Amino acid sequence: xxxxxxxxxxxxxxxxxxxxxxxxxxxxxxxxxxxxxxxxxxxxxxxxxxxxxxxxxxxxxxxxxxxxxxxxxxxxxxxxxxxxxxxxxxxxxxxxxxxxxxxxxxxxxxxxxxxxxxxxxxxxxxxxxxxxxxxxxxxxxxxxxxxxxxxxxxxxxxxxxxxxxxxxxxxxxxxxxxxxxxxxxxxxxxxxxxxxxxxxxxxxxxxxxxxxxxxxxxxxxxxxxxxxxxxxxxxxxxxxxxxxxxxxxxxxxxxxxxxxxxxxxxxxxxxxxxxxxxxxxxxxxxxxxxxxxxxxxxxxxxxxxxxxxxxxxxxxxxxxxxxxxxxxxxxxxxxxxxxxxxxxxxxxxxxxxxxxxxxxxxxxxxxxxxxxxxxxxxxxxxxxxxxxxxxxxxxxxxxxxxxxxxxxxxxxxxxxxxxxxxxxxxxxxxx
Amino acid sequence: xxxxxxxxxxxxxxxxxxxxxxxxxxxxxxxxxxxxxxxxxxxxxxxxxxxxxxxxxxxxxxxxxxxxxxxxxxxxxxxxxxxxxxxxxxxxxxxxxxxxxxxxxxxxxxxxxxxxxxxxxxxxxxxxxxxxxxxxxxxxxxxxxxxxxxxxxxxxxxxxxxxxxxxxxxxxxxxxxxxxxxxxxxxxxxxxxxxxxxxxxxxxxxxxxxxxxxxxxxxxxxxxxxxxxxxxxxxxxxxxxxxxxxxxxxxxxxxxxxxxxxxxxxxxxxxxxxxxxxxxxxxxxxxxxxxxxxxxxxxxxxxxxxxxxxxxxxxxxxxxxxxxxxxxxxxxxxxxxxxxxxxxxxxxxxxxxx
Numbered sequence: 049x050x051x052x053x054x055x056x057x058x059x060x061x062x063x064x065x066x067x068x069x070x071x072x073x074x075x076x077x078x079x080x081x082x083x084x085x086x087x088x089x090x091x092x093x094x095x096x097x098x099x100x101x102x103x104x105x106x107x108x109x110x111x112x113x114x115x116x117x118x119x120x121x122x123x124x125x126x127x128x129x130x131x132x133x134x135x136x137x138x139x140x141x142x143x144x145x146x147x148x149x150x151x152x153x154x155x156x157x158x159x160x161x162x163x164x165x166x167x168x169x170x171x172x173x174x175x176x177x178x179x180x181x182x183x184x185x186x187x188x189x190x191x192x193x194x195x196x197x198x199x200x201x202x203x204x205x206x207x208x209x210x211x212x213x214x215x216x217x218x219x220x221x222x223x224x225x226x227x228x229x230x231x232x233x234x235x236x237x238x239x240x241x242x243x244x245x246x247x248x249x250x251x252x253x254x255x256x257x258x259x260x261x262x263x264x265x266x267x268x269x270x271x272x273x274x275x276x277x278x279x280x281x282x283x284x285x286x287x288x289x290x291x292x293x294x295x296x297x298x299x300x301x302x303x304x305x306x307x308x309x310x311x312x313x314x315x316x317x318x319x320x321x322x323x324x325x326x327x328x329x330x331x332x333x334x335x336x337x338x339x340x341x342x343x344x345x346x347x348x349x350x351x352x353x354x355x356x357x358x359x360x361x362x363x364x365x366x367x368x369x370x371x372x373x374x375x376x377x378x379x380x381x382x383x384x385x386x387x388x389x390x391x392x393x394x395x396x397x398x399x400x401x402x403x404x405x406x407x408x409x410x411x412x413x414x415x416x417x418x419x420x421x422x423x424x425x426x427x428x429x430x431x432x433x434x435x436x437x438x439x440x441x442x443x444x445x446x447x448x449x450x451x452x453x454x455x456x457x458x459x460x461x462x463x464x465x466x467x468x469x470x471x472x473x474x475x476x477x478x479x
Numbered sequence: 480x481x482x483x484x485x486x487x488x489x490x491x492x493x494x495x496x497x498x499x500x501x502x503x504x505x506x507x508x509x510x511x512x513x514x515x516x517x518x519x520x521x522x523x524x525x526x527x528x529x530x531x532x533x534x535x536x537x538x539x540x541x542x543x544x545x546x547x548x549x550x551x552x553x554x555x556x557x558x559x560x561x562x563x564x565x566x567x568x569x570x571x572x573x574x575x576x577x578x579x580x581x582x583x584x585x586x587x588x589x590x591x592x593x594x595x596x597x598x599x600x601x602x603x604x605x606x607x608x609x610x611x612x613x614x615x616x617x618x619x620x621x622x623x624x625x626x627x628x629x630x631x632x633x634x635x636x637x638x639x640x641x642x643x644x645x646x647x648x649x650x651x652x653x654x655x656x657x658x659x660x661x662x663x664x665x666x667x668x669x670x671x672x673x674x675x676x677x678x679x680x681x682x683x684x685x686x687x688x689x690x691x692x693x694x695x696x697x698x699x700x701x702x703x704x705x706x707x708x709x710x711x712x713x714x715x716x717x718x719x720x721x722x723x724x725x726x727x728x729x730x731x732x733x734x735x736x737x738x739x740x741x742x743x744x745x746x747x748x749x750x751x752x753x754x755x756x757x758x759x760x761x762x763x764x765x766x767x768x769x770x771x772x773x774x775x776x777x778x779x780x781x782x783x784x785x786x787x788x789x790x791x792x793x794x795x796x797x798x799x800x801x802x803x804x805x806x807x808x809x810x811x812x813x814x815x816x817x818x819x820x821x822x823x824x825x826x827x828x829x830x831x832x833x
Contacts (some may be wrong), residue, residue: 095633098658116636118805120659144636145654147811153662153670168806169776175748176670198806199776203750222776229751233790274773276764278745304772304779346771349764374665 085111118146130162189219200268212475267314268292311375392431544737568706591642668746731828
């Protein structure tokens, strides 16, 4: 009976559509394809995703869908809607093929109100699209944090007009929410728990990340830029009104992943980006450090790549007790050894191109700006770890805790506009 | 004039098709229709229900560096309607095929690999049809009796019993891709669907059982125009497993080109990674040498770089080729077994790098 359900639905749609064509010419494709859980769920959902027409909605009824292969959508302007992130569950526990749960490669797609669990690779990926909304989606690896979990939960990449709202990401072995090589991005009202990185913006331009909660990850908020990629030079990212606290999960990234460097208990890492504004966030309970501003220090062969962060503007944040017990791994140890515990709330690694480091220092117009942050008594607000000297000639190493050179401000970055289906993305939420 | 021919053809096909199943003619209208036919035979591309004998106009071809698909045998044909004219020669990328072109690829297994040419069982036949609004891909799955292949848009998993060359029996968990999965590989930098294999560099070889170069045969068939007078001067990738056909590096790069570059090249689905395995890529870091991964997840296998010169066991590329775990293996689609010979080739290639 359930196996024939979809076919019957479509048959009826066909009849209705034909009738409408006869009566009134062209039809607006505003109809709905309904799918319910069944033994044949794999084929039914995938068939619906293939046969959907632009403008249509695929409704996934509440229930547990056992899937054996990755699903993919390549039709523009389609909505895939479940009955809620705890009601409609796409489970990939028995996945035999396809390296992600759901892959979207078409523009103007809205995904909402369902969960993707236990995919072998990434949970929900959108690649190379203009307009992707992920609203109230949960991605989770249900066995807890494990290195065998998939890399990313919500994963828009090489895309434009990216909107992530009200989502929950749990257990990713890289980043729960990861936006990479993209432009014009909003991530808001979302939650990341038990991921290596809670939320990461990488090699991207113009992102607003606000009102999110990141807790119990290895690291809460990350903004990175990496070499040798089709899109790099990440810049203009705002993080505001987020909470990143009690990030206390041991790093479980499979070795070889760049997030493997994140120490347990990191509130935020800013690496190699330019123009990042961090304001009105709360950071506390992070064992290693609240915020690190760092350079990409691995070797790279890429003459266009800029490994040092520039114009990082940190203001009006509230910093609580953190940095008491840095992770014993490499990065945590070097923090402990350079700036001591409690680790200052904002640490700059002090790494610069060698000539700049030795002779000129960092250009004034590129340096950190720190002002109007709230710190606990007895905690150093800022530290320059001076890591180059620590590595090259430890006996001459000395950290620098003087915040005076950074007592300046950069103009606030403009808000990001994300347009999907011709309207501001936020208008999609109420629908 | 064209209109009349169309109606005559349609009339002929409907009359003949209705009158007798034994009359076979390529049905241009079916091929170019918006909706695919339910069964393969409706197109008239073969002279028999089992598709063992091709219709006139289908030219058999082979590639120097075919994609590995669970050891399936592959039988490939090219068809270009006379009125569409020849494909245009170009050095890089896929030949420019006119509207109406059909690429036919049948995946098959012998009853036993001890006798790979005997008792061939067809599994699926994929059509790539260049319609007026672009290329479309349709997978047709063969029935048990080998009398009919039916369209499966959502793909299918099949359990296929095989006997390997050493006499051991096995079951292959074969996946017929769905239409989107087809596109997962067959997409070009403009996001348009496109064929992968028929590039000059892959087609440039002696035709099977003949003395001519394949490209020359295509030219004679009226399927190819342009290019150098002597087509053997065209670019060419070596056969990966033929030691007389190039040095180890060239053959390994040819293998990677055939098996990986449809995703791993600029503008293609895996360019996110910055790992470009197309034959033309000459920046070492981009074809993997000492290149750290970006988003490989556990696919990295605890290793630090895609190719660690001299150390295959430290190379992510080989680790992913040597796995069947969907979260690790590469390519992600199209195989459920390991290409042992491919793994050995790449292992040797990396081992001998310095």
